[in-house]
Amino acid sequence: MPKILVTGGCGYIGSHTLVDLIKNGYDVISVDNNSRSNPAILKGVERITGKTVKNYKVDLCNFDDTAAIFQENEDIRGIIHFAAYKAVGESVEKPLMYFENNLVSLINLLKCVQEFGTPWFVFSSSCxxxxxxxxxxxxxxxxxxxxESPYGYTKQMGEQILGEFQKAAGTQTILLRYFNPVGAHPSIEIGExxxxxxxxxxxxxTQTAIGKLPKMVVYGDDYPTRDGSCVRxxxxxxxxxxxHTLAIKYLEEGRNRGGCEVFNLGTGNGVTVLEAIKAFEKVSGARLNYEIGPRRPGDVVAIYANNDRAKGRLGWDPQMTIDDMMATAWKWEVKLKEDETFFAAMNSELN
Incomplete structure (x- = not known):
């Protein structure tokens, strides 16, 4: 099976995608500098799949180090690019850091795509x-x-860069615009x-409910929504x-329509922040200590997806409910608390 490079493979969505790719027969490698991820998560990937994933601890903003990965793995056929800073609030406070990290890393990858002839590229975009x-x-x-934020601008710019690059280089590209990923793997071996x-x-x-945080803030209850909180x-x-696995298969089988296609990845259902809290309280049995605060700069009022294209072309059909999302997220948080010693030891071993 083709070899797929997953950038940000030690991250939240990246680690789950490694699992899904492996379960569907793909050969995978990861690149993640672990500046915002935990390398111990790859042990969870191994426990689920029985496969050890090689991770290159490389900063993609360094072109020479990035190119060395391709020199060592000339059989890379596809790239799934997750690696990026993603905190909306932080991006408002530190816009230059976001523009530099998120865009330079993408450009360096595309230079490698051009130099080494990698045919498939799947980009982690956003609503x-x-x-x-x-x-x-x-x-x-x-x-x-x-x-609404520098983070959002880096995704808009990333899509534009990929569109223009595809026209010039001929790489087959998919832009996956996903909405709000939550929950943990049903095995509770990996999570956020x-x-x-x-x-x-x-x-x-979950961190508030388990006591890591004293309370949480709901940013605004005066939006024009059904309960005043943002809709996601x-x-x-x-x-x-x-x-992401279906996107790679789609490109591998030559089913793509044109060089750069876009797909929304969402359930199609809008849930308010306060409704999400109620769903968590229902499945966990915990009462959440939260307060209403002012609106947060960078937040969109309301957004949810029409996912007909992803269902029709990719054959994608989301299976998990909001209760599933909250239940697995809570089980993962409990596991993290129980396994603090394990993760500390694992990090010491990996570092």
Whole structure:
């Protein structure tokens, strides 16, 4: 089977995608500098799949180190590019850091694609490219509005770079615009491991419930939504991961229509932040200590997906409910607390 390079393979979605690729017969390698990920997660991948994944601890902003991976693995056929900074709030505070990291790493990868003739490229994009859309659900044809954050701009720019590069180089490219990945692998062997204070909703919920955080903040309850909080399309991370495998198969089988296709990855259901909290409380039996705070710069009011194209062309059909998402996220948080000693020892061994 073809060899696939997964960038950010020690990260949240990257590690789940490694599992899905391996289970579907692909040969995989990872590149992750572990600046915002935990290398111990690859042991979880190994426990699920029985396969040891080689990770190159390389900063993709360094071209020579990046090119060395391709020199050592001349049989790489596809790249799934996750590696990027992703915290909306942080990007507002540190825009240059986001532009440099997210765009230079992409450009370096594409230089390698050109030099080594890698035919397939799958890009981890985001619903943030739509900005605050005029209508929801959004389709792939919904005109992008100005991004609400530098992070969102890096995804818009990344898509533009890939579109122009594809025209010149002929690489077959898929842009996967996903919405809000949450939950953990059903085995509870891998899940989200944010470094520092979590920037995303569900790990903030679970860390508050387990006592790592004293309380969490809901940013705004005065939005024009059914309960005043922002509306998001939460999608289980394993469903997201499987879409990347289907995207690679789609390119491998030559079914793509044109050189650069776009797919939304969401459930098609909008859930408010307060509804997500209620879903968590229901499946966990825990009462969450939260308060209402002011709106957060960079947040979109409401967005959820029309996923008809991904279902029709990729054959993708998300399986997990919001209860599944919250239940697996909570089980993972409990496991992290129980296994703190294990992860500390594993990190010491890996480093």
């Amino acid at each position: 943030t490219v739509y900005g605050n859309p005029d209508q929801i659900p959004v389709t792939e044809e919904t005109p992008p509005k100005p991004a 491991m944010p470094i520092g204070r979590p920037q995303n909703l569900v790990p903030a919920i 399309d939460f999608i289980h991370v394993s469903d997201i991961a499987h879409a």
